[in-house]
Amino acid sequence: MPAPIDDLDSRLLALLTERPQIGVLGASRELGVARGTVQARLDRLVRRGVISSFAPTVDPHSLGYPVTAFCTLAIRQQEGHEPLLEHLRGIPEVLEVHTITGDGDLMVRVVARDNPDLQRVIDSVVSTGMVTRTSTVIALAELLPRRTGPLVQATGAGRATPAPADRRPG
Known part of the structure; x- marks a missing residue:
């Protein structure tokens, strides 16, 4: 099972979802971390398959x-x-x-x-x-478009429902 994302990953993903054009330098300033840290996190998230591309969303x-x-x-x-x-x-x-x-x-x-x-x-x-x-x-109508923000936030905060194999009897 892949390592869970941490709070910085969660905040980075939320920021890129809200403002995809921000870039690495803008994200580093917004998050208060070094540019190299943001780039390393992005590289790791891509390698793990958490994010796959930085392409625009087309309607x-x-x-x-x-x-x-x-x-x-x-x-x-x-x-x-x-x-x-x-x-x-x-x-x-x-x-x-x-x-x-x-x-x-x-x-x-x-x-x-x-x-x-x-x-x-x-x-x-x-x-x-x-x-x-x-x-x-x-x-007929799209009431809730595809979203991952709440899932990212819940996972980053450790609130996501564990996989069945991870559930232990109380």
Whole structure:
């Protein structure tokens, strides 16, 4: 299990989430630590996979894709995920793909310009013949966008729920 983040890591991550353009020097000034300390912490967080990049967050709605949908796909198991995953990588409107439990095998988040365009995207998703069944739901409104700030704060403060293997009987 990776080492938990400490208070400085937590404050650094919160600062970068709130003000991603701040840079290493600005973060060091804001946090009251040396520039080298901030850089070393960032390097360590990247190596551990806590953060993966410093790319901007792009809003599909602002690019002209206001429709978000979640497609549950059942696939032919003998072919595995990789051929379909490679196909899905080629569809720009496919934003995420997750393996899941339940009635389907994959959950795919897609965006579209409107409902007829969503039909085009779904047709493209299932065009390979590897999908045996699909179910799609359209998101009406995003009530809570993807967030990690509270999780980072709870982990940095040691309040995050321990993993099941770490739980000890009282």
